[in-house]
Structure formats: structure tokens, C-alpha cells
Amino acid sequence: MKRASIGWLYTLEDRLHPKKLNEYKDYTILHRMVIDLEEEIKGFRPYFVTQLGNSEKVARTSLVQLIQVSNAIYVYLTKISPSWNTGRFSHHIRNIYLHILSLLGSLIEMSGTSWRRTSGTRPGQSESGRYPGR
Numbered sequence: 001m002k003r004a005s006i007g008w009l010y011t012l013e014d015r016l017h018p019k020k021l022n023e024y025k026d027y028t029i030l031h032r033m034v035i036d037l038e039e040e041i042k043g044f045r046p047y048f049v050t051q052l053g054n055s056e057k058v059a060r061t062s063l064v065q066l067i068q069v070s071n072a073i074y075v076y077l078t079k080i081s082p083s084w085n086t087g088r089f090s091h092h093i094r095n096i097y098l099h100i101l102s103l104l105g106s107l108i109e110m111s112g113t114s115w116r117r118t119s120g121t122r123p124g125q126s127e128s129g130r131y132p133g134r
Contacts, residue, residue, distance in 0.1 A: 005047060006062050008040040013072045018080050021093050030092055034099060041107050048111050052118050063111050070104040073097055
């Protein structure tokens with residue numbers, strides 16, 4: 001576990017951009033990236049629960065960042081596919097995107113479950129059951 005924070009999210013989106021992935025000359029680099037991500041996720045789970053206990057606002061920000069990165073990777077997979085589909089490792093890149101989206105999805109789900117257990121509400125929901133502004 002490298003660091004227990006959300007710092008890895010800041011670079012993940014950039015490292016997974018199709019133009020960057022097409023620059024790699026060896027598949028092992030792509031494989032190593034997935035292994036590193038799995039380690040970061042293992043470190044993020046306890047970090048998120050700790051942040052949720054300390055500050056719902058910080059935990060909510062972390063959850064929103066997870067969702068934004070997941071959405072960006074989904075765009076890479078679906079909308080920017082022509083830029084990576086012609087690359088040398090296009091089949092591997094597609095599988096990496098799918099695997100990472102699955103990992104991020106499970107992390108988002110775990111974060112939401114932890115939120116409900118800790119606060120009894122969903123992220124962004126007040127204790128009255130209403131969402132702000134509604």
C-alpha cells in the first residue's frame with residue numbers, strides 16, 4: 001500500500017488516457033498499472049471509512065472524485081475508442097478499462113455501503129431523508 005489517500009485518483013485518469021496507453025511499448029507496463037491500482041484500492045477502503053468517521057464533507061468529496069474518474073474512464077472506453085482501438089494492445093486496453101471500471105464500481109459501492117452504515121443516510125442526503133435543494 002503506497003499511500004492511504006486519494007492522491008492516486010489524481011493521476012489515474014491521466015495515466016489511462018488512450019493516447020498515453022498507446023505509447024507503451026510493452027504489455028507488462030499495462031499489467032503493472034492494473035496491479036498498482038488494485039493495491040491503491042486496498043489502501044483507499046480503510047482511508048475512506050476513516051474519513052467518513054472524521055468528516056462527511058471530505059468523504060463526500062472523495063466519493064464524488066471516484067465517480068468522476070469512473071465516468072472519465074467510461075468515456076475513454078466508449079467515446080474515445082477510435083484513438084485506442086487502432087493501437088498495438090487494443091484488446092488488452094479494452095480489457096484494462098473494463099477491469100478498472102469494475103474495480104472502481106466495487107469501490108464506489110463499498111463507499112456508499114459504508115456511508116449508509118455510518119451515517120444512516122445516503123451521500124448528500126440529510127437525516128430527514130431529503131436531498132439539499134429539494
